[in-house]
Amino acid sequence: MRDKSTTEAEINNAWNKVLLARKITRFRSLDIIKHIFNSFIELHGDRNIGDDRSIIAGIAMFDQQAVTVIGQQKGNSQKEMEYCQYGMTKPEGYRKALRLMKQAEKFRRPIICFIDTPGAFPGVSAEKNGQAEAIARNLYEMANITVPILSIIIGEGGSGGALALGVANRVIMLENAIYSVVSPEGCASILYKDSRKAPVVAGHLHLTAIDLKNYGIIDEIISEEGTESSIFDRIKQSIEGELYRCSQLDGDELRKERIERYRNIGSEIVFS
């Protein structure tokens, strides 16, 4: 099953990134939010069934610019991880995010999403509350929003659970973040009936920031060199640049840019 096109070094590198992205001591959305925004006010609830603790969302100032911030949250201890469902978002989380995105659009604020999830929450209640519909609705509505959306993958970008906050004008990844349609373990157990093959499969999935940049799926990679505070400063700089770029576009252009971005993936296929 080994493929000549994926070298040993690439496999080791990919798996290393998976481990780094999942590291329990890694910085979380809230750490970044506290560092780069002022006057952050958290807003709760989907106005329907509840408040999802895997998503921290609210309004804030980014320098002189009002913004809406939405971040998937994990913890740095077992207890914290349990509290926020290991960053696995439920339908009410996606709907809270969408509610605040619509609010941002009403008040013409840019939307900044931080993605960090192993995937959408797999559970009885999540299915009962329409997990599939909630994700689909976000993909549909996010395409249509007329204010800038920036999505920054800071750790794990797990499948549809990540994409539901990832339909953006620009998608940015941290150097050690990953973004994949399926977890390496999930893929290995489905294809090879052996989740221990996950490290090799991680290489085959090409889920690293560099690979995804080369594919044109993401726009920018933020270096993780230096202290956390210097990493957060680079995130801030990157947002600054993108907000400036987006300020040159009107609402319809922003929407069109976002739709085109996804429309073009696969449009080269020839049909008869």
Add this chain to the structure above:
Amino acid sequence: MSQNLFFKCTKCGYITERKKVEVNNYVCLSCGYYETLDYKKRLDMIIDQNTFTETNIHNDFHDPINFPGYRTKHEEILSRSNLNEAVITGSGYIDGQKVMIGVMDTRYMMGSMGVVVGEKITRLFEDAEDEKLPVIMFIASGGARMQEGIFSLMQMAKTSAAVLRFSEAGGLYISVLTNPTTGGVSASFAFLGDIILAEPGALIGFAGKRVIEQTINEKLPFNFQTAEFLMDHGYIDLIVERKNLKSTLSDILKIHDQENNKFKLEDNIGSINLLINS
């Protein structure tokens, strides 16, 4: 025993003459199980005879991340079932009403969505907008195509945006969820229909049952992730028996035909006057 003369139910194993099952739309005569249909049987059941025209036919194999074993698997399926992708799209008539239709086929890699599937479905909606026709999608899919990695994930965003543009243009989209409708396909165009129908007993959901059991250690309710479960919780408009599917679709199309609507957008005011005068 000839395989062609007899048919064995996938669920209960009941064996009967193929002709009898065929007449019963491949619903088991013993246990009522709905067999998953290939695209040809589905089209025969729904589309008026000899009116289907396939669109966006493609021939190349796409392997965007050069995934080991992908091409071999593709070639295996191609030689076994002469199928080179998981969706067939085209136009046809339902009781004389023209529609664009897409039918997913689980014989090709569990009906999973890769770039070609995403592109065909996107073009189906774009063609339907150009021709001002309704779209009917028959969903049968295990979700995203793992072997295409991130490119497969992006098709969820692409197809959802395609539904958005079509919907903004006023188009009618009916999605029919059949067994199975799961993963990334359920979490994109499948659940974005103006009207969402489902076949009885169909498996519908986002996460896999085994994943849920393992991760959460929860006991699953008896009808968990069935069409009936989803309708009970408000996510499906109507469960339709297979034998009634064509007539139900035909009625929905008729009700959406603007010729049958005096209140249609363009000349709403004029129509109201007409009603008062008559």
